[in-house]
Structures are given as C-alpha cells and as structure tokens.
Amino acid sequence: GESVGLHLPTLSVQEGDNSIINCAYSNSASDYFIWYKQESGKGPQFIIDIRSNMDKRQGQRVTVLLNKTVKHLSLQIAATQPGDSAVYFCAETPGGYALNFGKGTSLLVTP
Amino acid sequence: SQTIHQWPATLVQPVGSPLSLECTVEGTSNPNLYWYRQAAGRGLQLLFYSVGIGQISSEVPQNLSASRPQDRQFILSSKKLLLSDSGFYLCAWGVIGVGQYFGPGTRLTVT
Numbered sequence: 001g002e003s004v005g006l007h008l009p010t011l012s013v014q015e016g017d018n019s020i021i022n023c024a025y026s027n028s029a030s031d032y033f034i035w036y037k038q039e040s041g042k043g044p045q046f047i048i049d050i051r052s053n054m055d056k057r058q059g060q061r062v063t064v065l066l067n068k069t070v071k072h073l074s075l076q077i078a079a080t081q082p083g084d085s086a087v088y089f090c091a092e093t094p095g096g097y098a099l100n101f102g103k104g105t106s107l108l109v110t111p
Numbered sequence: 112s113q114t115i116h117q118w119p120a121t122l123v124q125p126v127g128s129p130l131s132l133e134c135t136v137e138g139t140s141n142p143n144l145y146w147y148r149q150a151a152g153r154g155l156q157l158l159f160y161s162v163g164i165g166q167i168s169s170e171v172p173q174n175l176s177a178s179r180p181q182d183r184q185f186i187l188s189s190k191k192l193l194l195s196d197s198g199f200y201l202c203a204w205g206v207i208g209v210g211q212y213f214g215p216g217t218r219l220t221v222t
Contacts, residue, residue, distance in 0.1 A: 043214050047209055
C-alpha cells in the first residue's frame, strides 16, 4: 500500500549548523503534509505544514520544502540548537481523516 | 486556544485487568478525535478516530475499544489487557485539512 518513509533514521549535527531531515512519500494523491517534533516521553508537537499547491513554507527557524515531482519532503532547521534534539516525523494525507506517519528521524545536536 | 488533556500520565496494569484512558479537548467544538499507539522506537499506529459524538471508526481490530460520550471527550478502553497492549497512547484532535494536535500521552505498561 501507500506509505511514508524517511531516508535517514538518525542525524547528528553540531550546534549552530543547519539540519536537513528528509522524507519520501508514495501516495501521489497526498495534498497536505506536516512535520512533527517529538521529545522523549512527550506527545508529538506540530511544527509546520504545507499544502500540495506550495513548494516552500517558512516558519521560525524552520523551512519545509515539497517536491511533488519526486514525492519528497524536507525539513530544514537553521542554526540548530540543543533543544532541537528530538525525533522528527513527517505525515501526509490525501485529504481524509487519517494521517500517514513516517517512522521518524532522530536528530542529535552536539555541542 | 485549544488544549488537549490525557490521563493518567503513566499506568502499570496486570495482564487481564481492564483499562480506561481518558482524553478531553478544550477550546474547540466538534473536533475529530483520534487514538494512536506508539511502540518503543516506532511510528504512530492509528487505533480509532471519531468525527462526532457516538461515532467511532476502528482502524486495527484488537481487544481495545473507544467511545465518545461527549463532543470533547474520547475514551480508550479494554476489558482484559494483554502484554502486547503496552505502549505509549496518544490522543489527538484535528480538523480535516489543518492537521492534528497531540496530547501529552499515557505510558501503559502491562505486567
């Protein structure tokens, strides 16, 4: 069936560097995408979303890029901080009630 | 602003005992409500969702059940817990097209 997956299960970056977390999706009907951040022992936190009629969306220190041609989604975090250490999930939906989640990428920020 | 509550935060139950987890949402009306389970190191598995009072859709057949007695209350139950029911249970609320927002979660350990 259709699925959402992540290219890298773990990512280690130095504090102050930029981070890029990637996600591939297979459902060409998906029209809404979300990035979540989950810290240990907590529920996922909504970071940023993007709709299929956009290629790029920026938030505070975060940017999401959507390439519908290759079904690829990425999350860029500028000037990564220790507090950014967490697991990041992408999620997609073709417009229904449920989101399809990737398994997550663990981001570790080192001093 | 909207807030979502879950309780208890942690729970240790013996095999064969009943279960009741509660979720309430504030600051929104007629939300879609969701129950997810997250096994250690894994992604999110959708268990149930509800689009209105008394309406429950099950995504995964198992010994769990859900109920929505009030607009902003969602309950996850079991008559007899199994070891495999251990996990991190997350409640979420959402509106189609604008994402889902998660509660703090309940850590359930079945012994």
